[in-house]
Amino acid sequence: MTLKVLFLLVALGAVVGAIGMLSSPNPVHSALFLVWTLFCVAAVYLLLGAEFLAIVQIIVYAGAIMVLFLFIIMLLNLRRDEFGDDPLPRQWGWGLILSGLLAVILISVAGAALTLRFAGDPLALTPIPELARMLFTKYLLAVEIASLILLIAMVGVVVLAKRPKEGV
Amino acid sequence: MEAGIPLNWVLALSAVLFSLGALGVLIKRNIIVMFMSIELMLNAANIALVAFSKAHNNLDGQVIVFFTMTLAAAEVAIGLAIIVALFRLRRTVDADKATLLRW
């Protein structure tokens, strides 16, 4: 029972954070709202017993990725959004309709999962050594590829962010 | 087993967060916030993956979430670099100003 209440609170926090991100006109505020949501998601992981992912979520997402976002926002010195007239006035209406439909469909699918229950002890924590063994055996190739992608991304960022030479 | 969190609750949270992310991509004009919305959608998917992983008592789902996070890091780095490059060119982060490629 306690778990359910805790989950509802955390879920509410995540949704509120997401709505706050969408509704705030200042990107810095948006980013901070998103950090809050990500923390809530980490809490959801924790409630599901995936404590390793919860920690990674906080370190990588809230820690690294969002810092990068904030860093860029500050680098570009962005304040409130003032973009002038919206060239796509009907976008709001369509967006709400479509995402509403999306939510309805997905939630109805989720409702179909009613019969499915969590197997085993809901409070049991993920065996981290097991996770590590899988990463370096079954998913070894994927790990290598992921590391390669990170390397490429790093090089790519340097190339993209570098100021082009004059006259080139 | 009624003590645990029902699976469909977690999935509903995932669905709501995903839809909110999609809404953000559709309505926000600030390209950085659009990008944040995409991150939100990724997280929503991750929640679903973890939930199913728990439901099936199978660790594969969590491994995939781990990879998603890794690639999200790479993706954000590249995406933000592109945004910086775009900002240098246009002096704005308004997605509606980058409309050169059209009919």
Add this chain to the structure above:
Amino acid sequence: MPEVHGTTAWTVMKGFVEEWWVVILVLVFPLAGFIVNGLWGRRLPRPIVSIVACGSIAGAFLASLYLLALNIALPPEQRSIQVSVYPWLEAGPIKIPFALLFDPLSVTMALTVSGVSFLIHVYSVGYMAGDEEFSRYFALLNLFVFFMLLLVLAGNLATMFIGWEGVGLCSFQLISFWFTRERAAEAGRKAFIVTRLGDFGFLVAVLGLLAIFGTLDFGDIARAIHENELVSPWWGGKIAALDALNKPTAVGLTLGTLICLGLFMGAVGKSAQFPLYVWLPDAMEGPTPVSALIHAATMVTAGVYMVARLHFLFEQAPLALLVVAVIGAFTAAYAATMGCVENDIKRVLAYSTISQLGYMFLACGLGAYIAGIYHLVTHAFFKALLFLCAGSVMHAMHDVLDIRRMGGLAKKMRTTALTFWIGGLALAGLIPSGLFSKDAILHAAEKQKALWALGLFTAVLTAFYTTRLGIKVFHGKPRDEHLHEHAHESPDIMTIPMILLALGTIAVSVLWMPAFVPGKWAILPEYLRAVLGEVHEPTAQEALHSTFWAVGAALVGLVVALFAYALKPGALWSLARVLPWLYQLVAGKYFVDEIYAALITRPGRRISEFVSAHFDLGVIDATVNGIGWLTAKFGSAVRRTQTGFVRNYALYFVGAAVLLLIYMLVRGLTMAR
């Protein structure tokens, strides 16, 4: 029915010679020359182009000589060796390899082709010296030699057909070599289209043979016919080969006769016989060495070679052989009459080529294949020589071709005049080797009095027009002083091949001399016997008799021409005045071109114009344009969706995702029910 000189038991070893690669080498040399000059010729300096072109042909000639040595070293009955280079067309039971055959006949042909070609290549270096397209010329010439050698060395009809069409292609390219001249381009097209007519018959006959024998190998077909093997023709069952060939058809001729006539149709086109000869005189628009090589010495003889190669087939269709003989004799006389009134130096020679090819077909039709091949070889020498002389004259006269503007050139061009007379007299049948080869044919024709008479008549005319040509060009007073003053002998690189060809003309006579010449001079018949059958060698008495008639006929022509053009110029004009219609008819070339134009070309053109205006524009083009128009309309309608706004694209994306989800949901629900 013409008498067939002996039957032939021609066997082909499908064995292996250690030096089989030499056969391929003969082909590789000219092909390599073509590739080098064709790809890089424009960038190479001219001396290199010349050396590559001549060297590759010299290589082919030397390889052919080696081939001859190899061939002679074998016992006579084992001299036919087939080399299957690689499997080419294989479909079920039908297996057509890319096969080469070297036997006495193909070796003889390869030697003649490569030898004469080499001299003409050397001559061309001088003749084409000033031409812009030097390398293209030599590339094409090498390609031509390659295809011609492929044609003669082919081991089956399919491989032969490659060479057959290849030489046609090169001929087309070289006739219209100066394609900026309207006449040259037209002549090239004419040659291509007219010979295609014949090739159609050839191809149909080849397919007919394939349908009957299931193979196109010369050796296999020869064996099947000779041993009357059981074959499985397309109409089913098994049947003896000869019965299959004798199967009557709806048109009243036997199948074998039809096939032979189809093959002969190809020969008629390629070897410029009546009625498909019309392209050859026009082919003189090409460079003169090309006329010498292709339209006199080699390519046009392909038809004769093919008939001789397939003689075992023709022998099963006596009617077809008769047609060959009659068409040959008729064409010989017919073309000779036109040669008598023609005033263009090259066209006179072109008509004489048609006429001499007629002789060769006459010989083949009578079963005297060796005589035909012998005349082919000697003709290759002296006709190439005559054309080279004509080229030399043109060189001196600044490309003037009209013999009415020449005269007296002998004083200025001694070598050319001398070699011309050697070639001319050989052509007239007054000196060896033309004397011997023509005698052999006329001797074979003696039993067929009508054909013999036509042959003798042709001999008279041949001597007449040759002498007329020689006198008008080289003797008498110069008729155009200005041209005459600038005339000069050609450079050594041109005259030396001419001298060599003149020597060759005489030397080649040692291959076969009539019986009355002391000693035994029958190298060629001895050598070719294994392929073409025994020769009915005449006795000295008979040989003397036929030579008497042949030389007599030639002398008549010579004397008349001497009288009419050297002693009493203009004497023949009175004849033209007495019989104006005859002169008009002959001078107008029997108006064959005009008749073809009225009967075939113009209606064809009208049909084409109609189709082009209505069907092509109205249906095909309209369809194609319509599709394009529709695409453009559709594109301009849907391009509005490409707004450039990322958020718009995201909207399409999410919308499509939602639709897809709805579809999956509905499907899942219906499936679950």
